[in-house]
Amino acid sequence: MPPETEQPNVYPLSWHRETAKMEEIWASSQRDQWDPLKLPWDTFDPSSYTWEQREAIAYWWTLLSVFDASAPPVFAEALIKTYEVHEEDAVRRCFFSVTRDEQMHEQMCGLSITKLLEHPDPLTYEPKTELGKRLQKNTKWLYFNGGRYWSGYKKAVPRYSLAILFSSFLMGEIAAATIFHQMAAGAKEPVYQAAFRNIGRDEGRHMAICMSLMERDYPKLDVSERSLITKQIRAGYLFLSAVLFEPPMEFWDLPEDFIPAQREGEAIARAAGFFIPEYEQKKENWRSAMLNLKGVLDRYNIPFPAIPEVGITGEEISDIDMDDIIPVF
Numbered sequence: 001m002p003p004e005t006e007q008p009n010v011y012p013l014s015w016h017r018e019t020a021k022m023e024e025i026w027a028s029s030q031r032d033q034w035d036p037l038k039l040p041w042d043t044f045d046p047s048s049y050t051w052e053q054r055e056a057i058a059y060w061w062t063l064l065s066v067f068d069a070s071a072p073p074v075f076a077e078a079l080i081k082t083y084e085v086h087e088e089d090a091v092r093r094c095f096f097s098v099t100r101d102e103q104m105h106e107q108m109c110g111l112s113i114t115k116l117l118e119h120p121d122p123l124t125y126e127p128k129t130e131l132g133k134r135l136q137k138n139t140k141w142l143y144f145n146g147g148r149y150w151s152g153y154k155k156a157v158p159r160y161s162l163a164i165l166f167s168s169f170l171m172g173e174i175a176a177a178t179i180f181h182q183m184a185a186g187a188k189e190p191v192y193q194a195a196f197r198n199i200g201r202d203e204g205r206h207m208a209i210c211m212s213l214m215e216r217d218y219p220k221l222d223v224s225e226r227s228l229i230t231k232q233i234r235a236g237y238l239f240l241s242a243v244l245f246e247p248p249m250e251f252w253d254l255p256e257d258f259i260p261a262q263r264e265g266e267a268i269a270r271a272a273g274f275f276i277p278e279y280e281q282k283k284e285n286w287r288s289a290m291l292n293l294k295g296v297l298d299r300y301n302i303p304f305p306a307i308p309e310v311g312i313t314g315e316e317i318s319d320i321d322m323d324d325i326i327p328v329f
């Protein structure tokens, strides 16, 4: 016989089936697969928009891609972890499906930006309008900020259990599912209606994956993990606010003219028929995503952080920096 294989060995030679819900989610991910290239692009004519409108809509896709272009490597890393810890078969498949879905979302961002700008890269694009110049400056700041969390994330993955990683994923998924359904309903272009419908459905599945893992693992949590989750939720709020609400300046390193430029871009995109929820609507979305999550955490006696920005009281969490961030969607 060969020597014993040292454990944990990265590959499990086992296909245990424990969480039935995961099998259902995997099956629906197979059914729901979509391809951004196969959307009705022939109905989409960027030249029917002004350059200002094109740059404003492309900016929104750029903002989304700061999150969705980092999601494939982030979930790929989490997928590896499910193998390292010999997760059950369906959990590995579900993480594989999230990685794949996020790659589709990233492709969608890229296709949209490339068609709108006639250039495949919003950082090296040469803006054609004054607004475009200001939005590109925003893009550079977003890119810089988003780039700060990868090394922290890589350190966090081996340190935290999947249960903790999921807590912050979940919040992103809840809010993302809501915002994309609204954007699908409000979009004028068939290609965007279809894209947001698909993305919203994917995010809903990601939410279900997180939920079933929490249901499986949270009853077994130890006390030290509870406070880590509370902190993660606050960190997730700060990080994801940039796309789902507005970036909090005490956390995001951004110049003062960032939010005014972003608001102006959004107003132009909205007026051109690209639906983006208004400030109050985003705030309400964010608040109800938090309250949803709070309902879940309450069941397991995990304290919820205070989120005064959307009127939620709870435990004060103040010492968050980029190194603490795990969340993505």
Ligand SMILES: [Fe+2]
Pocket: 068, 071, 101, 102, 105, 203, 329
């Ligand atoms: Fe996504």
Ligand SMILES: [Fe+2]
Pocket: 102, 173, 202, 203, 206, 328, 329
């Ligand atoms: Fe997601």
